[in-house]
Amino acid sequence: MVRSRTIIATPPGATIKEQLVDRGMSQKEFAMRMGMSEKHISKLINGEVQLTPDVAMRLEMVLGMPAQFWSNLEATYRDKLVKAAAENEMDSDIEFAGKLPYKEMSKNGWVPETQKATEKVVNLRKFFEVAQLGLLSDPLIPCAVCRRMNETEKSDYALFAWAQKAKLEARKIETKPLDLKSLEASLSKIRAMTMMKPEEFCSQLTSLLANCGIAIVFLPHIGGSFLHGATFYDGSKIVIGMTVRGKDADRFWFSLFHELAHILLGHIGQVNGTSNTDENSADEFAKEILIPESSYSKFIAKGNYSKSSIVAFANQIGIDTGIVVGRLQKNGYIQYNWYNDLKTKYIISA
Numbered sequence: 001m002v003r004s005r006t007i008i009a010t011p012p013g014a015t016i017k018e019q020l021v022d023r024g025m026s027q028k029e030f031a032m033r034m035g036m037s038e039k040h041i042s043k044l045i046n047g048e049v050q051l052t053p054d055v056a057m058r059l060e061m062v063l064g065m066p067a068q069f070w071s072n073l074e075a076t077y078r079d080k081l082v083k084a085a086a087e088n089e090m091d092s093d094i095e096f097a098g099k100l101p102y103k104e105m106s107k108n109g110w111v112p113e114t115q116k117a118t119e120k121v122v123n124l125r126k127f128f129e130v131a132q133l134g135l136l137s138d139p140l141i142p143c144a145v146c147r148r149m150n151e152t153e154k155s156d157y158a159l160f161a162w163a164q165k166a167k168l169e170a171r172k173i174e175t176k177p178l179d180l181k182s183l184e185a186s187l188s189k190i191r192a193m194t195m196m197k198p199e200e201f202c203s204q205l206t207s208l209l210a211n212c213g214i215a216i217v218f219l220p221h222i223g224g225s226f227l228h229g230a231t232f233y234d235g236s237k238i239v240i241g242m243t244v245r246g247k248d249a250d251r252f253w254f255s256l257f258h259e260l261a262h263i264l265l266g267h268i269g270q271v272n273g274t275s276n277t278d279e280n281s282a283d284e285f286a287k288e289i290l291i292p293e294s295s296y297s298k299f300i301a302k303g304n305y306s307k308s309s310i311v312a313f314a315n316q317i318g319i320d321t322g323i324v325v326g327r328l329q330k331n332g333y334i335q336y337n338w339y340n341d342l343k344t345k346y347i348i349s350a
Helices: 012-023 027-034 038-045 053-063 067-097 102-107 117-128 133-137 153-170 180-185 187-195 198-210 249-264 276-290 293-302 307-317 321-330
Strands: 145-148 214-219 227-234 237-243
Touching (some): 187 198, 249 321, 293 307, 307 321
8 A cells, every 4th residue: 555645546456355255265365366477476466466357357267346446446546556646756855846946946037936836846847857856865976076165955955956957058059079288278368367357258268168078157146055167077078157146256256166177187077076075176276377476475474555556567477466365365465355346247138
């Protein structure tokens, strides 16, 4: 017997058992009269095997009830099994859906707007391309590496949604086979883009990375994800998803080079994800690419953190001034409320 919230699926075996009790017949004798093994009869009574047309005919001979009666019981049982399973799965998925950021997803146009719990589940199943939302507990975006400021259960579910959207958008981008040498050779070109506006560099960056086997997509921030960027394999293609969280150029470029570091340093595809050492290595890589330590140390040694000095240094090393400001704030050389007017604000279409 299988139960759901509104359905009880009772196997035909329950009726067979009633008939045997009424006749005072043991399962052993019944099995002999049916010309079947006791093991099979036991499974038939417990609903573990299907009641076939052949068995229905034998039941008619032994128990005197029409074969069609038994076939109808079996059909009803199987139908209710499917409906009970679907109802249980729906109830479970409704609970799961409550953990996903549906409101923000619909606001961004990723899923249709609805207040009905069952419609949310169906929309989410289609979005994630799964028969049941519970399957997401086994991550369908394996070994993803990402830069985020915190990790909570809420952020994990937000990451599921965000990364799936990145995966869907990346399918629209044609890429060449992965070429790490070309990627490494392109780092200086990517760094030079820090001096450009988003409407200038976005298409160039997308094309350049596509030629290296990488699809980059820009997505809105999902509340609670604490996410800046994520990188993962999708088939033979590598996907980098970048959030427009923060909108400051220094955060954007640091996050991008952090993700590129994971690719170049071989951190993607590890069974257990990235370690703290991997994350620190990616941070150091991004810092060195954006502002080489040798140049930074010489600037710091002068101890002049005036606005004009910062602008001159940024121009000297050929990088957006706000990136220098962000580094100085991060390292405590200037306060976080200093020179924010020098920071470039991005509006990136997602």
